[in-house]
Amino acid sequence: MPLSYVLVLAALLFSIGVYGVLARQHAVLVLLSIELMLNAVNINLIAFSAWLQDTGVPGQVFALFIIAVAAAEVGVGLALVILIYRNRRNVDVEGLSLMKW
Amino acid sequence: MEAAWQEGLFFVFATVITVSAIGVVTARNVIHAALFLVATLIGAACIYILMFAEFVAWAQVLVYVGAIVVLMLFGLMLTRAPIGKYGEYDNDQKGLAAIVAAAVFGVTAWVLIDSFEGVELPTDRVAATTSKDVGEAIFSSYVLPFELVSVLLLAALVGAVVIARRDERVTSRTIDAARREKAREEDV
Amino acid sequence: MNLPPIDWHAIAPELVLTAAACLVLVVDLFLPDEAKWIAMPLSAAGLFGTLAAVVSLLGAERVTLAGSFEVNDFALLFKALFCVIGLIILALSLDYFRDGRYHQGEFYFLLLCALLGGVVMASARDLISIFIAIETISIPGIVMAALRKGDVRSNEGSLKFFLFSVLSSALMLYGMSLIYGVTGSTNVDEINQVLPQQHEGLVAVSVFFVVIGFAFKVSAVPFHFWAPDTYEGSPPPVAAFLASASKIGGFVGLLVLMFRAFPAVAEQWRPAFAVLAALTMTVGNLIALRQQHIIRLLAYSGVAQSGYMLVGFALIGANADTNSQAFKATVIYIVIYGLMDLGAFAAAISFARRGGTYFISDYSGLWNRSPALAGLMAAFLLSLAGVPPLAGAWAKLFVFLASIEAQVYWLAVVMGVNAVIAAWYYLAVVKRMFFDVPEVSEPIETPYLLRAAMGLAVLALVASFVYPRLVTDLADRSVLESRGADVELSSP
Numbered sequence: 001m002p003l004s005y006v007l008v009l010a011a012l013l014f015s016i017g018v019y020g021v022l023a024r025q026h027a028v029l030v031l032l033s034i035e036l037m038l039n040a041v042n043i044n045l046i047a048f049s050a051w052l053q054d055t056g057v058p059g060q061v062f063a064l065f066i067i068a069v070a071a072a073e074v075g076v077g078l079a080l081v082i083l084i085y086r087n088r089r090n091v092d093v094e095g096l097s098l099m100k101w
Numbered sequence: 102m103e104a105a106w107q108e109g110l111f112f113v114f115a116t117v118i119t120v121s122a123i124g125v126v127t128a129r130n131v132i133h134a135a136l137f138l139v140a141t142l143i144g145a146a147c148i149y150i151l152m153f154a155e156f157v158a159w160a161q162v163l164v165y166v167g168a169i170v171v172l173m174l175f176g177l178m179l180t181r182a183p184i185g186k187y188g189e190y191d192n193d194q195k196g197l198a199a200i201v202a203a204a205v206f207g208v209t210a211w212v213l214i215d216s217f218e219g220v221e222l223p224t225d226r227v228a229a230t231t232s233k234d235v236g237e238a239i240f241s242s243y244v245l246p247f248e249l250v251s252v253l254l255l256a257a258l259v260g261a262v263v264i265a266r267r268d269e270r271v272t273s274r275t276i277d278a279a280r281r282e283k284a285r286e287e288d289v
Numbered sequence: 290m291n292l293p294p295i296d297w298h299a300i301a302p303e304l305v306l307t308a309a310a311c312l313v314l315v316v317d318l319f320l321p322d323e324a325k326w327i328a329m330p331l332s333a334a335g336l337f338g339t340l341a342a343v344v345s346l347l348g349a350e351r352v353t354l355a356g357s358f359e360v361n362d363f364a365l366l367f368k369a370l371f372c373v374i375g376l377i378i379l380a381l382s383l384d385y386f387r388d389g390r391y392h393q394g395e396f397y398f399l400l401l402c403a404l405l406g407g408v409v410m411a412s413a414r415d416l417i418s419i420f421i422a423i424e425t426i427s428i429p430g431i432v433m434a435a436l437r438k439g440d441v442r443s444n445e446g447s448l449k450f451f452l453f454s455v456l457s458s459a460l461m462l463y464g465m466s467l468i469y470g471v472t473g474s475t476n477v478d479e480i481n482q483v484l485p486q487q488h489e490g491l492v493a494v495s496v497f498f499v500v501i502g503f504a505f506k507v508s509a510v511p512f513h514f515w516a517p518d519t520y521e522g523s524p525p526p527v528a529a530f531l532a533s534a535s536k537i538g539g540f541v542g543l544l545v546l547m548f549r550a551f552p553a554v555a556e557q558w559r560p561a562f563a564v565l566a567a568l569t570m571t572v573g574n575l576i577a578l579r580q581q582h583i584i585r586l587l588a589y590s591g592v593a594q595s596g597y598m599l600v601g602f603a604l605i606g607a608n609a610d611t612n613s614q615a616f617k618a619t620v621i622y623i624v625i626y627g628l629m630d631l632g633a634f635a636a637a638i639s640f641a642r643r644g645g646t647y648f649i650s651d652y653s654g655l656w657n658r659s660p661a662l663a664g665l666m667a668a669f670l671l672s673l674a675g676v677p678p679l680a681g682a683w684a685k686l687f688v689f690l691a692s693i694e695a696q697v698y699w700l701a702v703v704m705g706v707n708a709v710i711a712a713w714y715y716l717a718v719v720k721r722m723f724f725d726v727p728e729v730s731e732p733i734e735t736p737y738l739l740r741a742a743m744g745l746a747v748l749a750l751v752a753s754f755v756y757p758r759l760v761t762d763l764a765d766r767s768v769l770e771s772r773g774a775d776v777e778l779s780s781p
Binding site: 243260 | 300303310395398405429487488491494739
């Protein structure tokens with residue numbers, strides 16, 4: 001199976017995540033889209049690791065660390081969401097998009 | 102595993118992943134979006150198994166699906182996200198976002214296809230990629246980042262508790278006022 | 290299974306700092322509310338211990354853990370810088386957090402964790418370590434920025450900060466994954482050897498993503514607009530941390546990557562970095578002109594200062610000598626920036642603590658109310674503007690000379706113009722402090738600890754001006770870090 005198939009899948013997933021980050025308004029939905037991007041990164045890493053067949057499997061190790069860090073990020077992020085909700089009763093992020101100066 | 106099987110299964114999983122990902126970014130219901138993410142994550146885990154990374158696949162299922170998505174669902178429920186009702190979840194920039202995303206995909210995919218032409222993935226496990234090997238790698242070459250990640254997780258844990266915990270009715274305004282009061286007392 | 294030998298001495302600073310952080314957290318469990326401020330001297334002791342460990346490693350050149358962790362003069366310089374910055378922030382935060390009864394033990398613990406990330410970043414020579422180090426700086430930073438829990442605007446600012454932070458990590462990681470795939474390694478030296486021979490488009494795309502990820506962390510334009518809201522919304526000592534340690538951590542990572550892993554392909558990137566630097570300087574300065582709030586002013590001025598620090602990256606090319614010069618100039622600027630920006634924040638916080646506010650209009654006539662504070666604030670602002678006799682002048686000059694040497698003249702011109710624009714708003718505050726009539730005339734007493742810290746900082750800035758060898762020597766020794774386009778120099 002050509003490696004490029006997997007890489008293109010990862011690129012597709014990454015782009016869908018980019019769309020989600022830019023187009024969504026609810027903070028948790030933006031976070032979900034970022035998780036899509038991180039999964040695209042993981043797919044890349046595992047695919048390269050399988051192809052390169054290098055000792056010490058840095059690709060898989062990297063992917064595992066990314067999963068761990070993603071867990072930490074989501075924990076902190078949801079705590080923030082809960083805090084904001086408590087103070088404000090909604091969690092829209094109008095000014096977030098990258099296009100706005 | 103024969104090449105045909107590998108490719109066939111890959112396309113099945115790829116379809117699942119793509120459809121679910123599109124579901125995540127377009128769902129009108131927040132809970133549906135989170136559940137679509139579960140499908141994407143499980144699809145990704147299946148791909149990892151296809152590429153001989155079983156440990157990462159299981160870690161993905163346990164941590165990502167089992168913990169992260171559950172945490173998100175809790176967060177959504179605790180913040181009374183409208184379940185079963187449409188909310189306004191998309192901002193006005195959908196068109197621009199689609200263009201940017203398409204551009205990113207176009208450029209990246211073209212570059213990837215061009216540079217990895219003719220490169221094939223192995224159909225059988227060739228190198229040492231079992232859990233044992235991953236464990237050896239982590240605890241020998243990557244032990245420093247590993248320990249640092251544990252500190253990071255501890256900090257995130259403490260931090261999340263500090264932020265989310267309900268304190269006494271103390272706001273910044275009352276705190277600033279209290280400070281000024283105290284400073285004035287000390288000066289007198 | 291064979292465990293490779295661990296060079297304990299090389300990781301001593303990290304071990305001490307980790308132990309201190311955990312100790313602070315545990316001690317906080319047993320301290321009653323009134324005594325929670327004790328966590329601060331404890332953290333300070335931990336930082337002094339880390340500094341001692343760093344000093345004990347002076348002159349060492351060690352590589353451990355399969356080449357991913359390196360201790361050399363460059364690494365030690367920045368480890369020491371992070372410790373010093375940490376100590377100054379501790380001095381800033383004692384009163385603030387004690388009076389507000391804000392989560393003290395947790396704050397000090399998070400601060401030490403974030404500094405640990407910075408300390409590891411200085412030695413990280415491997416994509417995985419760099420990634421985790423930058424996350425370890427960012428995530429506690431996000432939590433600290435959110436500590437003003439009652440203020441809705443602060444909450445929004447920190448949520449924005451969080452989302453941008455995670456987004457930039459995802460972008461950076463995508464680039465790193467492509468680099469790993471293309472070169473087969475995550476070690477910066479090995480990447481440097483293999484990267485130039487790979488498919489040009491793929492290399493360009495992957496470096497692009499990595500640079501974008503870092504550009505957010507160092508608040509380069511157009512990824513800067515999280516900064517003013519986040520700085521304004523967070524507790525001011527945390528804003529000081531974000532403006533100094535967090536930004537410097539990002540720059541250290543960028544230095545290692547651009548000068549060590551990507552120099553051979555950096556030639557493609559000169560124009561992009563040059564545009565990034567020019568844009569960052571200009572936009573930062575122009576928006577700063579209109580600010581009325583000192584923290585926002587410092588935020589935008591910090592953006593502009595990031596622009597000056599980015600100039601060095603626009604000068605990487607084929608010539609190893611200009612590379613070293615650019616590297617040195619950037620290192621010098623970063624070190625001096627850390628001190629002077631932190632000093633400015635310290636002065637602003639001292640002013641606000643005792644009856645002042647964060648609005649610039651309240652600084653009128655500060656010279657009459659508190660000559661010491663006015664003098665200190667003026668010193669830091671003048672240094673930021675690049676006025677002699679303070680070290681900021683040398684910092685700008687070295688970067689200026691490096692860009693002339695690399696023959697990127699237009700960037701030098703842009704930098705000069707920007708220095709003039711920036712001087713306008715820095716000097717406006719100075720003038721207001723010295724020549725305007727104060728609205729209120731009660732004197733302002735600066736806390737002893739802060740006065741000492743700021744006084745030392747100004748002393749260091751003046752000393753570096755008078756005797757620039759102090760800083761340039763450090764930069765000279767750390768230049769071994771950079772590699773020219775001479776790929777053969779890299780050792781496995």
